Amino acid sequence: MSLSRRMFLGRAASSAAAAGAFSLPTLLSAPAFAQDGSAPQTPFEAGGRTGWTSHAAELDFFDSILGPKSPNRFTMDVIGQTDLDDCVRRDGSEGTLPVHLFAFGTDHTGDVATPGTRPTVYILCSQHGNEPAGREAGIELIRDLAFTTDPTLLELLSKVNIIVTPTANPRGRQRNARENGVTDINRDHLNLRTREARAYAEAGNVWRPYMIVDHHEYGPGQPVLYDDDVLYLWPRNLNVDEQVRAGAKEFCLDYIKADCEAAGYTADEYGLAKVGPNYGPLQTPVGAPTGVQTAGDWDDGIARNATGLRNAMGILVESAVSARPHDPSEATNNLFRRVASQRVVMDAAIRHLSEKGEASMAITAGAPVRRAEDGAAQGTVWFDGQDEAHPSTSLASLQPQTFDDPGAEEYRIPASALTKAEGVHGTLTGVLGLHEVDWTVDGDQAVFPMAQQSKNVIPLLLDSRAERSTVNGTASY
Structure with missing residues (x-):
């Protein structure tokens, strides 16, 4: 059983059943991977969840699962290389490092389905190399999908695709650095000057995911004001198709927030520091007209917005690196919670695939037509401004200042x-x-x-x- 499910199964089952919704605990109930004990521990698990996985250990782990489960359960492809060639490879030599993509979802022949033909979600982990929790959750997800024997999940994987890049910035992870040695990859999704950003873009063109979930971490937090276990955000750039934005926001509120809270984690909007507690019975409601926005605007170079501009649902997810002030056990090790909360979000994306995959694919498939029609009608072009601006004297700059209409x-x-x-x-x-x-x-x-x-x-x-x-x-x- 994965880390997140240990919390998720016990706390979410009753609420999901009461709502009459598709139950993720049923979908991923234990044992969710091979019952014969053949599923290996991830390096993070094998190390007692006290340290992050090295590049060499990651590749060794992938080698250990490729033989028994590829190609008819999943494929692993190298979709790109690091910008710089000064990385330390597994054999100790110096050079570039690979960017991998794992693809899950079988067709009627039992092989991985043709890309771009059915509902697909892309899990993108650790673009910032010093934010590793998403990567560990992604490696765990890859293992669980590769070895699952759960009939409900296998049935779902006959209808959808799940693609995962566990280490989006290998050089940055190797150095525990935010950037790739040249720039911040998560500011390069419009200009596409880095090899890494181009690799993700090409993967998007091939697989046509209706949603890309971009996993990050944040910290230090501000006690009470800005300290949630998980933060989320949708594309705010005003040029994004409105139906695409609405679908992304729905996923944030009805899936990420709901599932994280059911699992015992607090979750709220990224970039919004609220005046009031973010957890417990006195929690400030979502969308309450209080607080100050400090991040999360229209920046078109960020994956969340750039994905929306390319007519798919771009989702930002951040886990808190700061120890929870209300949990004394985190004073010595909070890696468990950081990884587990990231995995809850990944499981929420699988639930969304089951419940909303077809409808969401229809929304994003229709967006190119709607955008072309908007262009033909000389619709407004926005050079700044976001979809919402929470009331604050400091937010005037978040309202549109520069635009063309028509x-x-x-x-x-x-x-x-x-x-x-x-x-x-x-x-x-x-x-x-x-x-x-x-x-x-x-x-x-x-x-x-x-x-x-x-x-x-x-x-x-x-x-x-x-x-x-x-x-x-x-x-x-």
Whole structure:
């Protein structure tokens, strides 16, 4: 039984049954993996949950599960490499490290299903290398999905796909560093200058997940004001399709928050410090008009927002690194709780796949059409501003300040700019391709019509008013 389920099973079963909803405890009830004892412990578990898994131990663990369970239960692919080649490999040599993607979900032949054909959730762990709890939960999830014998879960995996990148920033994890040695990957999902960010983007294009859950950690917290076990947030950028945003927010409130609280964890909105307790009977209600927002805005380089801009539900999840002030046992070791709470969120995503997967896939599949129609109608283009601004004298800057209404019909840039270098390993053409942007060439100009599925990102890349624009294009109205 996984860490999170030890708490989850006992506390969530009655509430889920009372609600008449699909019961995750039933879906993942013990024994949830092989009954013959063949499922190995993860390195984190084997070490008594007192230290993080090394790169070498991670690869050794993957080797131990590949033989008996691949390829008809899952696949493991290398989808990219680290930006820098100064990492320590398993054999002690120096070079790049791989970024892996595990894919689960079988078709009628018993093999892993064709990507992009059915409801899919992407679990992305530890983009920031010094935030490792999500990675450990992801490794545990991979093991549990690989070895499960639970008939309900196996039935679900015949209808959906779950894809997992357990270590999104291998160099940063190896050095316990936030960045990848060049930049913050989680500010690079628009410009796609890093190999790592490009790898995730390409995986998204191949697998078409309706939701990407991006696992992080935060700290230190502020007692009472900002100290929840789990924080969550949806895409706030105003260019995101409204149905996509609504679906993401619903997952945050009805799945992450509900399941974490059922498991005994506190959960609340990321970036919002509330005046009042965040747990217990006097908890400040969600959306209450109190508090100060300190993070979590429209930044189009962050995975949460960039995923929304690319017409999927982008979800941020953060576990607290600070010891719980109301739990004396955490004074010596809080790694257990950090990993377990992350795993509850992953289990919530599986519950969402079961209950809302088809409907959510329909929402995100329709978003490209809606965005193209909005572009054809010259819908508003927002260069700043977020979907909500909690009342506070310090939040005036979170309201839209710069926007086009009506938006442009098209953008033009010099065709020569298409070969402009973006990062060490890419060009603007490659970035636009990963964002699935269409354009034509008219003489010495590249022309980008806004009536297309990727209209969200065109102004953000090609208009100088956008914070992360890479070329100063010309808008036509």
